[in-house]
């Protein structure tokens with residue numbers, strides 16, 4: 001998959017995306033990140049990329065010309081036929097479902113804003129969609145773009161050691177995932193649940209599913225409305241204390 005990133009600060013991407021799973025994905029040719037510096041497309045002696053807002057008020061606004069020129073020099077001036085995403089706190093919420101959707105695209109472009117944001121004509125006539133990584137305001141779109149790249153890249157075939165792992169993650173199943181334990185079986189007096197040491201795969205799978213339901217009911221009950229659940233699971237959820245407790249939990 002190729003991801004074009006349009007930014008005023010390409011150096012911010014060096015480091016976070018070069019290591020671990022994403023670093024290996026790039027080295028293995030599964031992920032091709034192309035960073036484009038918007039300032040390279042600005043005219044004038046100062047290569048200015050921002051200007052005062054019409055109508056007055058605080059802060060600066062990213063000018064349309066450099067961003068249009070940067071995007072069109074790479075993607076062409078006609079609609080590229082793939083998502084050109086403006087990162088903005090005003091966008092649709094970026095979710096696991098959005099990550100799954102973007103992971104099916106061979107190419108995606110991400111536009112990082114800065115300052116007070118981008119000139120409205122960029123939003124209307126250059127971006128094909130807008131995504132927000134949450135209800136808070138960052139100083140720039142770079143961290144948001146990294147979040148999107150990370151969440152999308154780990155879904156690409158071959159990037160994770162096991163595709164099964166991503167399919168069982170929180171949100172991918174419609175629920176939060178069950179708790180995980182590793183060695184030692186005893187740590188500071190807290191034990192790993194007996195069932196996980198039993199070797200009984202059927203019972204372990206049932207226990208994990210119940211923990212997943214319990215976690216979701218406790219932390220994100222809103223997800224249960226649309227989660228794909230059996231009749232039996234809905235009954236268990238609606239009956240107090242029907243789901244097995246994790247003995248090491250203080251919930």
Ligand SMILES: C[S@@+](CC[C@H](N)C(=O)[O-])C[C@H]1O[C@@H](n2cnc3c(N)ncnc32)[C@H](O)[C@@H]1O
Pocket residue numbers: 086087088089090111112113114115116117118131132133134135136137138139140141142144
């Ligand atoms: C300081 S913010 C601008 C916020 C804008 N004045 C507003 O109130 O909607 C600068 C840039 O950071 C990025 N940004 C900030 N928060 C974001 C979020 N939650 N999700 C995605 N991008 C975000 C966007 O690219 C935005 O153009």
